[in-house]
Amino acid sequence: xxxxxxxxxxxxxxxxxxxxxxxxxxxxxxxxxxxxxxxxxxxxxxxxxxxxxxxxxxxxxxxxxxxxxxxxxxxxxxxxxxxxxxxxxxxxxxxxxxxxxxxxxxxxxxxxxxxxxxxxxx
Amino acid sequence: xxxxxxxxxxxxxxxxxxxxxxxxxxxxxxxxxxxxxxxxxxxxxxxxxxxxxxxxxxxxxxxxxxxxxxxxxxxxxxxxxxxxxxxxxxxxxxxxxxxxxxxxxxxxxxxxxxxxxxxxxxxxxxxxxxxxxxxxxxxxxxxxxxxxxxxxxxxxxxxxxxxxxxxxxxxxxxxxxxxxx
Numbered sequence: 001x002x003x004x005x006x007x008x009x010x011x012x013x014x015x016x017x018x019x020x021x022x023x024x025x026x027x028x029x030x031x032x033x034x035x036x037x038x039x040x041x042x043x044x045x046x047x048x049x050x051x052x053x054x055x056x057x058x059x060x061x062x063x064x065x066x067x068x069x070x071x072x073x074x075x076x077x078x079x080x081x082x083x084x085x086x087x088x089x090x091x092x093x094x095x096x097x098x099x100x101x102x103x104x105x106x107x108x109x110x111x112x113x114x115x116x117x118x119x120x121x122x
Numbered sequence: 123x124x125x126x127x128x129x130x131x132x133x134x135x136x137x138x139x140x141x142x143x144x145x146x147x148x149x150x151x152x153x154x155x156x157x158x159x160x161x162x163x164x165x166x167x168x169x170x171x172x173x174x175x176x177x178x179x180x181x182x183x184x185x186x187x188x189x190x191x192x193x194x195x196x197x198x199x200x201x202x203x204x205x206x207x208x209x210x211x212x213x214x215x216x217x218x219x220x221x222x223x224x225x226x227x228x229x230x231x232x233x234x235x236x237x238x239x240x241x242x243x244x245x246x247x248x249x250x251x252x253x254x255x256x257x258x259x260x261x262x263x264x265x266x267x268x269x270x271x272x273x274x275x276x277x278x279x280x281x282x283x284x285x286x287x288x289x290x291x292x293x294x295x296x297x298x299x300x301x302x303x
Binding site: 002004006007008010011013014015033034035036038039043044046047050054059064065066068 | 123131190191240281292296
């Protein structure tokens with residue numbers, strides 16, 4: 001059974017790390033979580049991204065955040081990748097498997113998965 | 123929406139946008155009904171806005187002129203012969219007890235009732251996206267009573283953010299275990 005003692009142990013472990021991590025990630029992954037995104041399947045996409053980034057040891061490199069409607073509802077679920085000094089990459093019609101591939105190839109490997117981008121889908 | 127839990131995620135986002143510091147989500151399964159209540163202490167709505175919220179042509183979003191969140195929930199509840207009610211107290215008239223309460227009733231044996239779905243995932247998604255605001259989640263069925271209060275978790279964490287991955291994972295397991303017991 002999960003206990004508050006276990007949560008306390010997490011706190012002890014994390015309290016020093018958190019300060020270090022603030023602002024160190026230079027890639028920001030943003031998932032559209034308005035009604036359109038949620039209905040199209042954004043929740044598993046978001047959760048897969050969070051898991052893949054953290055389990056893959058990439059949390060110092062990238063953060064995953066949620067946003068509202070991006071304005072392209074017909075292309076939801078949408079994932080945007082912002083990286084310092086680079087052009088924004090917009091991935092469209094995402095699902096959990098595509099999200100895993102984006103983390104592996106783009107975030108980890110530095111190579112954009114062009115077939116999932118909005119340019120490829122138009 | 124494929125699951126009621128996705129409507130919960132969607133409607134709770136309205137509470138966040140209304141500046142709520144606490145959003146209470148309760149799911150009560152009793153006999154043949156599922157009663158969903160989402161109550162927040164956000165800014166609330168004026169009577170004028172309240173009259174229009176279930177109209178899809180009312181929205182707070184600025185990217186387009188259609189808002190489907192509450193109209194969708196209303197439609198889905200009414201499709202099961204259930205109902206949707208929205209009560210709200212706007213901050214201008216109720217400076218000390220403002221907020222909004224959305225109540226949806228579903229008849230779960232109705233053929234058009236969507237399943238409740240993954241409420242645990244909805245809660246972890248809400249907390250991951252809004253680590254600085256509090257959520258109280260209660261889910262009661264005939265066999266289980268599941269509860270999560272982020273205020274208690276926040277107290278234990280003493281400043282460690284709630285969206286820390288290890289914390290989110292703990293919350294997920296904490297909830298899942300309550301469903302098993």
